[in-house]
Amino acid sequence: MKILLAERDMNQKDLADKTGLTTRLISEIANNKVKMYPKEALEKIMVALEIKDLSELLKSVKDEETDN
Numbered sequence: 001m002k003i004l005l006a007e008r009d010m011n012q013k014d015l016a017d018k019t020g021l022t023t024r025l026i027s028e029i030a031n032n033k034v035k036m037y038p039k040e041a042l043e044k045i046m047v048a049l050e051i052k053d054l055s056e057l058l059k060s061v062k063d064e065e066t067d068n
Contacts, residue, residue, distance in 0.1 A: 001030040019044035
């Protein structure tokens with residue numbers, strides 16, 4: 001998610017404001033701290049980031065894990 005935010009010149013607070021989600025939840029998702037992703041949250045994030053395929057978001061999370 002961090003990559004997607006950077007590509008859109010957004011930060012986690014911007015995404016939280018745009019989705020109505022808490023900055024805490026956005027941070028936890030961005031930092032891969034949640035075990036189960038709430039479907040509604042993922043849908044809101046996809047709309048806000050203009051993502052049509054969930055794999056774009058999930059792939060970014062996986063890529064970040066392998067970079068660490």
